[in-house]
Amino acid sequence: MKPKKNKYQSKSGEEEEDLSQSVEAHNDPVVTGAQSSSEELAVLIRTILKEEISVVVSQLNIIKEDIASCTRKLVEVDETLSTMDERVTKLETACTALRKANLELKEKAERLEMHSRxxxxxxxxxxxxxxxxxxxxxxxxxxxxxxxxxxxxxxxxxxxxxxxxxxxxxxxxxxxxxxxxxxxxxxxxxxxxxxxxxxxxxxxxxxLTTEMAKKRASFRETRAKLRDEGVRHGIIHPATLIITFKGETKKFTEHSEADLYVKTVIQQNK
Incomplete structure (x- = not known):
């Protein structure tokens, strides 16, 4: 009869067998070479990643600087535009005042010249x-x-x-x-x-002054239409067109108003 194995002896024997296999695997040159290649590959990958990350970080820093520069320039442009807008507003106000004053002076000069003539x-x-x-x-x-x-x-x-x-x-x-x-x-x-x-x-x-002469001349086309329609009309001093139609007399100082009257009243009621 074979003697029975003690359970403790059996377990210890298995551990010794596993340890023996581990030692054998460690001493196996194929396994050792694979592990070495894996470690070198890992090191290489980490190195490449570090270099790429370094490049990306450098480029990001450059982009950040460019963005910061653009931001500063935008702020400057915005401030400049605000200043220009204020200046333009002031200039428009001044031009409006000057236009009004110029018109008043022209009217005064026209009246004075007409008076002298x-x-x-x-x-x-x-x-x-x-x-x-x-x-x-x-x-x-x-x-x-x-x-x-x-x-x-x-x-x-x-x-x-x-x-x-x-x-x-x-x-x-x-x-x-x-x-x-x-x-x-x-x-x-x-x-x-x-x-x-x-x-x-x-x-x-x-x-007449040059301005009054031009104003009189502006009625030329309207007067031609009135002559064609046989409507009584004339120019009264200095430059007012007077039209008499069906017993009603109208006076016009602007040729556009007179022309509209001819089109809408006279020509449509002949």
Whole structure:
């Protein structure tokens, strides 16, 4: 008979067998080489990761610096824009005030110029050098003969001179001493259209400023439409269009308003 194994002896024997196998495996060159390769690979991977992380961190630091620089520049730009916005607002306010003041000054200058010309008339159709170097004396004599018995008082001429570019049809500006005489002469000239004197066909108009002349000219197209429609109209001093249609009289100082009236009232009710 074989002797029975003690359980303690059996367990100890198994542990000794496992230890023996472990030693054998440790001493096995294949196992040892695999473990060594794994450790080297792990070291290599850690090294590569550290280098890559270092590069990424460096690039992130650069990006952070760029972002910080951009942030500072944006703050500067924002401050500059705010300052510019304030300056633009101030300039707009100043320009509005200057525009208003300029308009007022232009209106005052226009009124003053119109006032200075209220005694004047412009005479067209005079022959070249007919005044023989004495325009004031010549126009004084011309007016006295031309309007003899037609005026309430003598047409005393203050001063006269030619205007416009050199040529054969330069107008003559004549300044009279009395405003009433000027108004009478303009009224007669408007009624007769042309005045004959020594073979010359003369036309006399009020002496308007450039602005008033342009304003009168702006009614040209509207007046052409009114003539085509056979509607009574005219220009009253200095630059107001007066229209009489079906017994109703309208006055316009702006050509756009007059043109709208012709389109919406006259042309639609003819």
């Amino acid at each position: 209220k005694y004047n008339v412009r005479v067209f159709g005079l022959a070249k050098d007919v005044e023989k170097g004495n325009p004031t004396g010549y126009m004084s004599q011309l007016f006295k003969e031309l309007f003899q018995g037609k005026l309430q008082s003598e047409p005393d001429v203050e001063i006269a001179h030619r205007v416009g570019p050199p040529g054969n049809n330069r107008a003559m500006i004549v300044s009279l001493q009395k405003r009433t005489t000027t108004a009478e002469i303009i009224k007669i000239a408007k009624k007769e259209k042309e005045l004959l004197f020594c073979g010359m066909k003369l036309k006399i108009f009020p002496d």
